Amino acid sequence: MINASALFGSLLANVEVSSYLPILLLLTIAIGFAVTNLLASQLLGPKRKGNVKQSTYESGMNPVGTARKRFNVRFYLIAMVFLVFDIEIIFLYPWAVTFPSLDHEVSNSGIWLGRIVFFILTTVVAYVYGYRKGVFKFD
Amino acid sequence: MPKPEFLTAQFITSVLTITIVMQILLAMAGLSIYFERKISAWMQDRYGPNRTGFDLGLPVLKSLFRGFGFWGLGQSLADGIKMLLKEDFTPRNADKALFMLAPALAVIPALLGFAIIPWGGTLAFPELTIPVLNWTIEAAEVTVAGANISIGIVYLLAVGAISIYAVALGSWASNNKYSFLGGMRAASQMLSYEIPMGLSILCVLLITGTLLPMAMVDHQSQHGWLIFSQPLACLIFGICVLAECNRAPFDNAECEAELVGGYHTEYSSMRFGLFFLAEYTHMATGAAIFAVMFLGGWHLSPFPGVFEIPGLRAEDTGILAALLKFGVLFGKVVLLIWLMMLIRWTLPRLRFDQVMQVGWQAVIPASMLLVLMNATIVYLGRTSLVEQLIANVLLGAAMFATVRMLPKSTKNKRIRLAGSRFSPLEGEVAVAGPQIDLAREDRPVEGSARLGAH
Numbered sequence: 198m199i200n201a202s203a204l205f206g207s208l209l210a211n212v213e214v215s216s217y218l219p220i221l222l223l224l225t226i227a228i229g230f231a232v233t234n235l236l237a238s239q240l241l242g243p244k245r246k247g248n249v250k251q252s253t254y255e256s257g258m259n260p261v262g263t264a265r266k267r268f269n270v271r272f273y274l275i276a277m278v279f280l281v282f283d284i285e286i287i288f289l290y291p292w293a294v295t296f297p298s299l300d301h302e303v304s305n306s307g308i309w310l311g312r313i314v315f316f317i318l319t320t321v322v323a324y325v326y327g328y329r330k331g332v333f334k335f336d
Numbered sequence: 337m338p339k340p341e342f343l344t345a346q347f348i349t350s351v352l353t354i355t356i357v358m359q360i361l362l363a364m365a366g367l368s369i370y371f372e373r374k375i376s377a378w379m380q381d382r383y384g385p386n387r388t389g390f391d392l393g394l395p396v397l398k399s400l401f402r403g404f405g406f407w408g409l410g411q412s413l414a415d416g417i418k419m420l421l422k423e424d425f426t427p428r429n430a431d432k433a434l435f436m437l438a439p440a441l442a443v444i445p446a447l448l449g450f451a452i453i454p455w456g457g458t459l460a461f462p463e464l465t466i467p468v469l470n471w472t473i474e475a476a477e478v479t480v481a482g483a484n485i486s487i488g489i490v491y492l493l494a495v496g497a498i499s500i501y502a503v504a505l506g507s508w509a510s511n512n513k514y515s516f517l518g519g520m521r522a523a524s525q526m527l528s529y530e531i532p533m534g535l536s537i538l539c540v541l542l543i544t545g546t547l548l549p550m551a552m553v554d555h556q557s558q559h560g561w562l563i564f565s566q567p568l569a570c571l572i573f574g575i576c577v578l579a580e581c582n583r584a585p586f587d588n589a590e591c592e593a594e595l596v597g598g599y600h601t602e603y604s605s606m607r608f609g610l611f612f613l614a615e616y617t618h619m620a621t622g623a624a625i626f627a628v629m630f631l632g633g634w635h636l637s638p639f640p641g642v643f644e645i646p647g648l649r650a651e652d653t654g655i656l657a658a659l660l661k662f663g664v665l666f667g668k669v670v671l672l673i674w675l676m677m678l679i680r681w682t683l684p685r686l687r688f689d690q691v692m693q694v695g696w697q698a699v700i701p702a703s704m705l706l707v708l709m710n711a712t713i714v715y716l717g718r719t720s721l722v723e724q725l726i727a728n729v730l731l732g733a734a735m736f737a738t739v740r741m742l743p744k745s746t747k748n749k750r751i752r753l754a755g756s757r758f759s760p761l762e763g764e765v766a767v768a769g770p771q772i773d774l775a776r777e778d779r780p781v782e783g784s785a786r787l788g789a790h
C-alpha cells in the first residue's frame with residue numbers, strides 16, 4: 198500500500214518537482230478566472246429566446262444545411278506534414294542545448310553535427326516529397 | 337507545525353510575481369484595446385474613443401468629475417462591464433459543452449504563458465522569519481519569474497500550442513459555416529507557423545546553449561543583443577509571433593470581409609471577451625519573450641560596455657534593481673506591442689493561400705537553413721557577434737539570389753482552380769466569352785468540353 202501523502206511529500210522534496218508548484222497555482226488562478234467570468238456573464242445577462250434568434254447566423258439569410266460538412270483535404274495534409282516537422286523539432290531541442298558545450302578536442306562533435314544534419318535531411322526528403330506532390334500549393 | 341518543504345524563497349518570489357504580473361497583464365489587455373483604437377484613429381485621422389470617463393452613468397460621479405472625460409480611458413472598463421451584462425447566448429444547433437469550453441481554453445493558456453519570463457532578473461532574497469508559525473526562510477538568490485523551471489522555453493511552446501484547441505473547438509462547436517471556415521484557417525495557420533517559430537528558437541538555443549530565459553539574458557549582456565547577431569532568426573520569430581497571435585497581416589481567422597467574425601462569429605458577452613483577452617495577453621507574452629530572446633531582456637546596453645546603467649547589471653540583485661529591471665523589460669514589451677499595432681494598421685491582410693504559401697515555401701525552408709547555418713558556425717567555433725552577423729548576411733544574400741533564379745510559373749496566376757473554365761484540365765477545351773449558363777454553373781456547356789479527358 199502506497200502512502201499517498203508520503204509520496205506527495207517526497208515528490209515535493211525534489212527541487213525539480215517543487216519548482217512546478219507556482220505553475221500549479223497559476224493554473225488554478227487561470228481556471229478560476231475563466232470559470233468566474235463565464236458564470237458571471239451567464240448569471241448577470243438577460244435571457245431572451247426566440248426561434249429566429251437562436252438560429253445559426255448566416256448574414257441574415259435562413260440557414261442552409263449544416264456546417265458539419267466535408268472540408269478541403271489540404272487542411273488534413275497540412276496537419277500530417279506538421280506532425281513530421283514538429284517531431285523533428287522536439288528531437289532537435291535537447292541536441293541544440295548540449296551541442297554548443299561539446300568540447301571539440303575531446304568529444305567528436307563533428308560526428309554529432311553529421312548525425313543531426315542527416316536527421317534534418319530525412320525531414321528535407323519529406324518536405325521535397327510533399328512539395329512535389331503539391332501539398333504546399335494553395336490555389 | 338513544521339515548515340512545508342516547498343516554502344522556499346523561490347516559491348514566495350514566484351507567487352508574488354505571478355499575482356502582481358497577472359494583474360498588470362489583465363489591466364494591460366484592457367488598456368491595449370483602448371490604445372489600439374486610439375492608434376488606429378490617429379493613423380486614420382480620426383478621434384477614436386474620447387468621451388467615456390469613469391462616472392459609470394451615475395449623477396453623483398458625473399457632477400464630481402464636472403464632465404471631465406479622462407480622454408476616453410473609461411472605454412475599456414465600460415466595455416468589460418458591458419460584456420458581463422450582455423446576454424450569454426448559445427445558438428440552438430451548437431454543441432453546448434464545447435461551445436462553453438472553448439473560451440476558457442483560449443484564456444487559460446494565454447494566462448499561463450508568462451510564467452517563465454524573468455521579469456526582474458536575480459534577486460537576493462533576505463532571510464525571513466514568519467512571526468507566529470516561527471518558520472525561517474533561508475536567504476537565497478532567486479529568479480523574479482513566475483516559475484523557475486528547468487525546461488524554460490519549451491514550456492512556452494507547449495502552453496502556447498494549447499490555444500489552437502480553443503480556436504478549433506470553438507469554431508466546430510458553433511455549427512456555423514463562417515466559424516468553421518475561420519477556425520480551420522486559424523488552426524492550420526497556427527500549426528504552420530509553429531514550425532518556423534520552433535526552428536528560430538532553436539537558433540537562439542544553439543548560440544546561447546541554454547533553455548533558461550534567464551541565462552539567455554545573461555548571455556546577451558556578455559555578447560551583445562541577439563537582434564544584431566541573429567537578424568534573420570529575429571525576423572522569422574517576429575513573423576511567427578504575429579501569425580501565432582492571429583494578428584494582422586495574418587488575421588485570416590477573423591477576416592471580416594469574407595468570414596464575418598471568423599471563429600467567434602456566434603460568440604457573445606464574456607465568452608467573446610475572453611477570446612479577445614486571450615489575443616491581447618498572447619501579444620504581451622509574445623512581446624515579452626521576443627524582448628527576452630532578442631532585445632536583451634532588462635538590459636539597456638546593446639553591446640557589452642556600451643551604455644551600461646548601474647542597477648541593470650547582472651550583479652545588481654537588490655529589490656530596487658529588480659523593480660528597475662522589471663520596468664525596462666516592461667517598457668520593451670509596451671514598445672513591441674505598439675509596433676504590432678502599427679503593423680496591423682499599416683499592412684493589408686494577406687490572403688489565406690498567400691499566408692500558407694509564405695509559411696511553407698519561404699519561412700520554413702529559410703528557418704531550416706538558418707538552423708543548419710547556426711549549427712555549422714557553432715561547430716566551427718565562430719560565434720562572435722561579427723562572425724554571426726556575416727554568416728547571417730551571407731545566408732540572406734544566398735537565399736535572395738536563389739529565389740531570384742528559381743523558375744517562375746506564369747501560367748494563369750490570377751485564378752488557378754484546376755478544372756474550372758479559367759484553367760481547364762488537359763484535354764478540355766476552354767470556353768471563352770461570358771455566358772450566363774457558364775457563370776452560374778461554372779461548368780462547360782455540353783459538347784464544348786471534356787473531349788478526351790476521363
